[in-house]
Amino acid sequence: MIIDHPLLGPRDASEFIYLGDASLLNRPNWDEENSEDNFYKYLYLRENVAGMHKELWFHQQGDRSWLVISRNTITHEIFKVELATEFKKNMEKFND
Amino acid sequence: MYYNVFKILKEGLNDNKGWKKTWQNPEIKKKYDVIIIGGGGHGLATAFYLAKEFKIKNIAVLEKNWIGGGNVGRNTTIIRSNYLLNENEAFYEFSLKLWETLENQINYNAMVSQRGVLNVFHSDAQRDSFVRRGNSMIINGADAELFDVDKIKSMYPFLDYDNARFPIKGGLFQKRGGSVRHDAVAWGYAHAADELGVDIIQNCEVTGFIIKSGTCIGVETNKGNILADKIGCAVAGSSSVLMSKANMNLPLESHVLQAFVSESLKPLIPGVITFGAGHFYISQSDKGGLVFGGDIDGYNSYAQRGGMDMLEDVCEGGLALMPTIGKARLLRMWGGIMDMSMDGSPIIDKTHIKGLYLNAGWCYGGFKATPASGWCFAHLLAKGDSHSLSENFQLDRFKNGYMIDEKGQGAQPNLH
Numbered sequence: 001m002i003i004d005h006p007l008l009g010p011r012d013a014s015e016f017i018y019l020g021d022a023s024l025l026n027r028p029n030w031d032e033e034n035s036e037d038n039f040y041k042y043l044y045l046r047e048n049v050a051g052m053h054k055e056l057w058f059h060q061q062g063d064r065s066w067l068v069i070s071r072n073t074i075t076h077e078i079f080k081v082e083l084a085t086e087f088k089k090n091m092e093k094f095n096d
Numbered sequence: 097m098y099y100n101v102f103k104i105l106k107e108g109l110n111d112n113k114g115w116k117k118t119w120q121n122p123e124i125k126k127k128y129d130v131i132i133i134g135g136g137g138h139g140l141a142t143a144f145y146l147a148k149e150f151k152i153k154n155i156a157v158l159e160k161n162w163i164g165g166g167n168v169g170r171n172t173t174i175i176r177s178n179y180l181l182n183e184n185e186a187f188y189e190f191s192l193k194l195w196e197t198l199e200n201q202i203n204y205n206a207m208v209s210q211r212g213v214l215n216v217f218h219s220d221a222q223r224d225s226f227v228r229r230g231n232s233m234i235i236n237g238a239d240a241e242l243f244d245v246d247k248i249k250s251m252y253p254f255l256d257y258d259n260a261r262f263p264i265k266g267g268l269f270q271k272r273g274g275s276v277r278h279d280a281v282a283w284g285y286a287h288a289a290d291e292l293g294v295d296i297i298q299n300c301e302v303t304g305f306i307i308k309s310g311t312c313i314g315v316e317t318n319k320g321n322i323l324a325d326k327i328g329c330a331v332a333g334s335s336s337v338l339m340s341k342a343n344m345n346l347p348l349e350s351h352v353l354q355a356f357v358s359e360s361l362k363p364l365i366p367g368v369i370t371f372g373a374g375h376f377y378i379s380q381s382d383k384g385g386l387v388f389g390g391d392i393d394g395y396n397s398y399a400q401r402g403g404m405d406m407l408e409d410v411c412e413g414g415l416a417l418m419p420t421i422g423k424a425r426l427l428r429m430w431g432g433i434m435d436m437s438m439d440g441s442p443i444i445d446k447t448h449i450k451g452l453y454l455n456a457g458w459c460y461g462g463f464k465a466t467p468a469s470g471w472c473f474a475h476l477l478a479k480g481d482s483h484s485l486s487e488n489f490q491l492d493r494f495k496n497g498y499m500i501d502e503k504g505q506g507a508q509p510n511l512h
Contacts, residue, residue, distance in 0.1 A: 001403060013405070018394050020349065020396075020508070020510075021396075037495075040494065040495045041345075043438075043494075043507050044495075046349065048336035048346065048349050049337075050334075050336075050350070055396065071395075073350070073397055073398050074399055076397070076399060
């Protein structure tokens with residue numbers, strides 16, 4: 001699998017390590033009333049789709065950046081690669 | 097049809113014209129007592145034990161492709177019970193005991209071969225942890241022996257004893273472990289279940305659940321709706337996809353696990369051997385092929401094939417353990433989709449929807465668990481409460497904090 005890094009260009013997937021579903025960027029507030037349930041869902045009930053999946057990858061053997069990759073889990077086709085910081089900013093804008 | 101030696105002799109003299117189909121192709125009934133979704137090892141075993149041990153009469157197994165085409169046909173065929181935690185060890189030891197009598201139970205030659213499983217260790221610290229695991233095995237009624245290097249040398253002279261980086265310091269040996277002909281497990285359970293009147297329905301894909309006021313009363317399939325009192329799901333890597341049709345989100349990730357087989361060689365490896373400094377396990381099949389595997393690829397995948405970087409990683413582990421296999425040529429490689437749970441241990445439990453039951457989260461351990469998984473799931477389906485050996489495999493343990501984390505990795509499925 002080749003990952004087209006937004007800063008470094010195409011890199012082999014073996015340089016990266018995988019964390020999981022990009023919903024891990026949405027850490028719940030600890031002081032909300034139902035935070036126990038929110039943290040349970042946050043940590044254990046992640047997306048496990050057959051198809052398009054947004055997921056967190058870390059460029060460990062490279063520039064040590066966190067990426068959000070949109071990938072098809074059936075074909076391994078990669079549609080979009082973004083820096084996680086940019087992704088989070090856009091996500092917050094969208095939520096506002 | 098009952099198989100025995102006289103039948104073989106008779107058919108041998110009769111041009112083998114009298115053999116009947118091992119399992120039938122039955123008409124689908126409108127309603128069953130129990131429907132099992134998934135015609136793999138676990139689903140077929142569940143149907144068999146439901147009929148045999150729990151005397152349920154009206155059972156169907158629905159399989160979207162052909163039976164035994166998923167993970168039961170895509171593994172490295174190893175059976176063992178060498179776990180650390182009591183919740184797992186007692187369960188897997190029960191499974192190993194069922195393997196030992198399986199062939200008589202199902203009247204089918206599954207080639208159960210208890211040729212021994214050796215886990216090699218390479219450091220003092222690893223020795224201590226293996227001793228602890230061995231003691232845990234013995235406490236739970238399994239067998240375990242600690243081997244020193246001389247003993248291993250006499251049994252497995254082909255390992256690399258001069259490896260400076262990963263010196264072999266000894267091993268934990270389970271004599272009753274071994275391997276089983278994986279396809280014959282699926283076919284054997286199908287044969288035995290069919291004998292007991294279970295309807296095995298192939299090419300029947302479940303497309304939805306019929307849920308009325310919190311109770312699941314049937315399934316929608318590509319062959320029409322089928323009603324049932326109880327529905328058990330045993331679809332391994334497809335669990336998340338299937339259960340999403342009931343609006344359930346599971347604590348699972350699906351990952352691809354690859355396995356490899358070499359060309360046929362003369363007898364070389366007498367049992368199963370695992371490397372302690374990387375993830376590599378190897379055995380030799382009765383046909384002579386070296387069957388080996390390693391880690392999952394590490395990212396969510398529903399593709400039944402894997403990447404070349406993992407092949408390289410597995411072969412590096414293999415060559416560090418036994419350089420002699422470097423000359424063997426690889427014949428085939430394949431991948432199966434593992435339902436990796438958040439603590440590395442399985443789930444056999446009812447769901448919040450009445451009548452809907454789940455068997456999933458088998459991670460790397462699905463094949464060896466087949467008989468016990470079938471037995472405990474059948475117990476749950478028949479009686480409505482968990483078997484004592486699977487009562488800890490609950491779906492809500494992640495919420496309650498009763499994780500069974502064999503490797504202590506936390507909620508990171510690709511590390512279990």
